[in-house]
Amino acid sequence: MKYLIIGSGGREHALSWRLLNDGSAKEVYVAPGNGGIEKEFRVNIPVDDFPAIASFCRDKKIDMVIVGPEVPLVNGIVDYLQKENIRVFGPKKDAAQIEGSKLFAKRIMETCNVPTAKHWDFTGKKAITDFIKKADKFPLVIKLDGLAAGKGVAIPESVEEALEFINKNVNDLSRVFVEEFLHGEEASVLGISDGINIVPLIAAQDHKRIFDGDKGPNTGGMGAYAPAPVVTPDIMEYTKNKILQPVVDGMRKEGIPFKGVLYAGLMINGNEIKVLEFNARFGDPETQVILPLLKGKLGDILNASIDGTLDKVPVKFKSGNAITVVMSAAGYPGDYPKGDEITGVNEVSNKVQVFHAGTIKKEVSLYTNGGRVLNVTATGDTIKEARNNVYSEIEKIKFKGSFYRKDIAYRAL
Ligand SMILES: Nc1ncnc2c1ncn2[C@@H]1O[C@H](COP(=O)(O)OP(=O)(O)O)[C@@H](O)[C@H]1O
Ligand SMILES: [Mg+2]
Numbered sequence: 001m002k003y004l005i006i007g008s009g010g011r012e013h014a015l016s017w018r019l020l021n022d023g024s025a026k027e028v029y030v031a032p033g034n035g036g037i038e039k040e041f042r043v044n045i046p047v048d049d050f051p052a053i054a055s056f057c058r059d060k061k062i063d064m065v066i067v068g069p070e071v072p073l074v075n076g077i078v079d080y081l082q083k084e085n086i087r088v089f090g091p092k093k094d095a096a097q098i099e100g101s102k103l104f105a106k107r108i109m110e111t112c113n114v115p116t117a118k119h120w121d122f123t124g125k126k127a128i129t130d131f132i133k134k135a136d137k138f139p140l141v142i143k144l145d146g147l148a149a150g151k152g153v154a155i156p157e158s159v160e161e162a163l164e165f166i167n168k169n170v171n172d173l174s175r176v177f178v179e180e181f182l183h184g185e186e187a188s189v190l191g192i193s194d195g196i197n198i199v200p201l202i203a204a205q206d207h208k209r210i211f212d213g214d215k216g217p218n219t220g221g222m223g224a225y226a227p228a229p230v231v232t233p234d235i236m237e238y239t240k241n242k243i244l245q246p247v248v249d250g251m252r253k254e255g256i257p258f259k260g261v262l263y264a265g266l267m268i269n270g271n272e273i274k275v276l277e278f279n280a281r282f283g284d285p286e287t288q289v290i291l292p293l294l295k296g297k298l299g300d301i302l303n304a305s306i307d308g309t310l311d312k313v314p315v316k317f318k319s320g321n322a323i324t325v326v327m328s329a330a331g332y333p334g335d336y337p338k339g340d341e342i343t344g345v346n347e348v349s350n351k352v353q354v355f356h357a358g359t360i361k362k363e364v365s366l367y368t369n370g371g372r373v374l375n376v377t378a379t380g381d382t383i384k385e386a387r388n389n390v391y392s393e394i395e396k397i398k399f400k401g402s403f404y405r406k407d408i409a410y411r412a413l
Contacts, residue, residue, distance in 0.1 A: 192310065285326060341367055359373060
């Protein structure tokens with residue numbers, strides 16, 4: 001089959017690597033892709049140019065489009081391509097609201113009896129400000145309703161901090177809510193759904209903060225590993241039966257069937273499991289550690305999601321462990337330079353797989369082109385072995401001001 005993947009991160013490079021290596025694909029194009037994608041398969045079309053994407057699919061006779069990031073999903077890329085008779089993996093616009101509107105997700109969770117934090121919702125600055133001024137329990141959590149590229153959630157420790165976030169981010173029309181603060185350990189369980197069935201993938205845990213020990217500001221993710229031992233077999237069972245399946249059933253009953261990746265962000269505190277949020281797509285960097293452990297053909301699973309036949313396709317995982325460590329540019333998640341030469345990517349041993357994110361290739365040389373630059377990934381029989389594989393090789397890769405966390409997967413060790 002011929003695939004077109006939409007996006008330009010490590011997730012998209014990992015998807016393309018997997019499809020090419022497990023026999024799913026003859027050709028995999030990526031739009032717009034990055035320096036890790038071979039030149040003839042890099043497609044210079046932005047993720048929001050739906051007509052250009054459709055016309056590329058017709059020209060190249062693409063058999064399936066896979067959408068990586070949330071923004072085109074929430075903007076209706078799946079609806080658009082389906083109308084053009086192009087086969088596409090991912091949720092339609094109305095179903096992608098589960099990520100695109102956190103209040104929609106809250107409403108679905110309430111309807112389906114899915115455990116989540118208590119919340120109070122507001123329209124406009126005055127209403128939430130009045131509520132915050134009377135709040136006596138901190139920290140609490142403030143969430144903007146819509147997509148915010150990871151900047152829509154604040155966890156203020158005081159009224160002052162809360163008002164600062166509100167003054168910066170909330171206007172008279174904003175939809176916004178306050179949520180109780182939950183303690184525990186976070187993990188991600190991604191499930192692939194065909195609108196009726198949902199099959200959970202191996203649980204992963206990512207590391208959002210920039211510095212070791214989970215310190216410093218939030219990022220898109222500095223590393224991840226799978227499986228996450230905090231998600232015990234019992235918790236996985238519970239997540240499937242009490243969270244993922246009820247949401248899939250509830251959305252189908254409302255006439256908005258969810259097809260694609262339904263990603264549950266969980267907070268686990270002993271026996272108490274609550275959903276922090278849903279995403280409507282593969283996680284980045286979680287995908288980079290889930291795919292190396294998957295057995296069989298990824299393409300079969302994605303096809304079954306589109307066809308509604310997931311009950312007939314086995315989804316199984318190898319017994320090992322996988323870890324990915326993000327190399328980022330100096331200054332990330334703040335301002336960072338671009339265009340610094342990267343060396344050593346071809347010198348690492350075959351124990352590691354390097355998924356590109358913010359890279360660009362010019363002639364034969366590779367340069368930085370984003371905040372998260374590379375994902376150095378390895379598997380191993382134990383998490384320790386996987387981790388040693390990454391950290392023994394990563395030093396060979398160099399660029400000016402490169403930075404990576406030294407403690408990815410510490411919770412599992
Ligand atoms: N109710 C909560 N209690 C404690 N921490 C929370 C809560 N909600 C969110 N968080 C923290 O904030 C992060 C971002 O929130 P999330 O709902 O995942 O939004 P997004 O990923 O869209 O920014 C979570 O990964 C978690 O660390
Ligand atoms: Mg999140």
